[in-house]
Amino acid sequence: MTFSPTALPFDDIRALMAQLPPAAEECVDLVRARDRELVKPAGALGRMEDIVEWLAAWQGRSQPAVLRPLVAVFAGNHGVAAQGVSAYPQAVTRQMLDTFAAGGAAINQICATFDIGLKVFDLALDLPTADITQEPALDEKAAAATFAFGMEAIAGGTDLLCLGEMGIANTTIAAAIYYALYGGSAQDWVGRGTGVDDAGFARKVSAVERAVALHKAHLSDPxxxxxxxxxxxxxxxxxxxxxxxxxxxxxxxxGYVVTAAAAILHALDPSSIDHCIAGHVSAEGAHAEVLRRLGKKPLLDLGMRLGEGSGAALAVAVVKAALACHNDMATFEQAKVASKPN
Incomplete structure (x- = not known):
């Protein structure tokens, strides 16, 4: 994405949103036709069948494949950490990136187990965003430039993208986004994050309330x-x-933080995240309620709240299994098994 010299940076994002390609329904029809021939009762694999249709729709292929799955983890630091909203200091963000690089984090093990690529992006960790209880986190140009960086980060070829994050205080950020988008009370959206105690939880709720109140006049625009x-x-x-x-x-x-980015896009255009599925439902805060509002039924529910892309990466195993069944199962004719009469 390049900025127009005569337009505001967000105008370029809005223009891009108007150009999103639709699902390839003809590919879905071909997947369904093959599924009817496989040696199983119709619908017997439940959501496994839906997953293959989803892949076909958004890859635009009647024979979808997952040969180069990628987990992309984006890491940032937040000025709101100064409000005492996390149980850990901001230095942990950098320390965890070092752990990713050394292969020692949970996401490293999951990616290795299921043959998934991993890329981790340091988003100016040494320059935290502004404290949202005092001023905007970013100006429009910086926000749009970081959006563009995210677009460029997936270059290099992948056929299935799993998104993750890392950042001390980013569950506070996510809660503020949900509160701004969906209303209710701040406490409806705030969770324990990295495990804050009751006093920390109260500070977190207060920070979310104050941030949304400060910016309220501008929050009708996602x-x-x-x-x-x-x-x-x-x-x-x-x-x-x-x-x-x-x-x-x-x-x-x-999980909870990644879904906040999807929620912003959904607020701009609900169809803009049709190519996304929820890898899992987090134990954090109101993630289940957010997924309900987005119309996303999670593939897994393991009580996880780690982040790092861990739940999304685990879901790749289900996606690969669904594809293997679709591509490699015998048909009724091949297996010489009688199919259901028409």
């Missing part, structure tokens, strides 16, 4: 929600989701 309340990882995740759509790459969303 892109203003993104730049005023979000962080660099939220902007980059949103950009990656849109780039994947433009390049016909299906997306698996991770």
């Amino acid at each position: 892109l203003e929600v993104m730049r005023r309340l979000g962080g660099r990882e939220i902007c980059a995740l949103a950009g990656a989701i849109i780039a994947a759509r433009m390049e016909r790459i299906p997306v698996i969303l991770d």
Whole structure:
């Protein structure tokens, strides 16, 4: 994405949103035709069958494949951490990126187990965004530039994108986004994050309330929600989701924080995240309620709240199994098994 010299940066994002390609329904029809011939009762594999149709629709292929899955983890730091909203210091974000690089994190093990590529992006960790209880997290140009960075980050070829994040205080950021988009009370959307105690939870709720009150006059625009309340990882995740759509790459969303980026896009255009599925439902906060509002039924429910893309990566195993069944099962004719009479 390049900025127009005569337009505001967000105008370029809005123009891009108007160009999103639709699902390839003809490919879905061909997948369904093959499914009817496989040696099983119709519908017997449940959502496994839906997954293959989803891949076909968004890869634009009647024979979908997952040969180069990728987990992209975007990491950012947040000025709101100064409000005492996390149980850990901001230095942990950098330390965890070092752990990813050394192969020692949970996401490294999951990716190795299921043959998934992993890329981790440092989004100016040494320059936290502004404290959203005091001022906007980012200006429009910086937010749009980070969105563009997220779009470019998936270059290099993948056929299934899993999105993850890392950042101390980013569950506070996500809660503020949900509160801004959906209303109710701040406490409806705030969770324990990395495990804050009761006093920390109260500070977190207060920070979300104060941030949304400060920016309230501007929050009818989802892109203003993104730049005023979000962080660099939220902007980059949103950009990656849109780039994947433009390049016909299906997306698996991770948990509570990643879904905040999807929620912003959904608020702009509900169809903009049709190519995304929820890898899992997090134990954090109101993630299940957010997924309900987005119309996303999670593939897994394991009580996880780690982030890092861990739930999305685990869901790749289900996706690969669904494809293997579709591509490699015998047909009734091949197996010489009598099919159901018409």
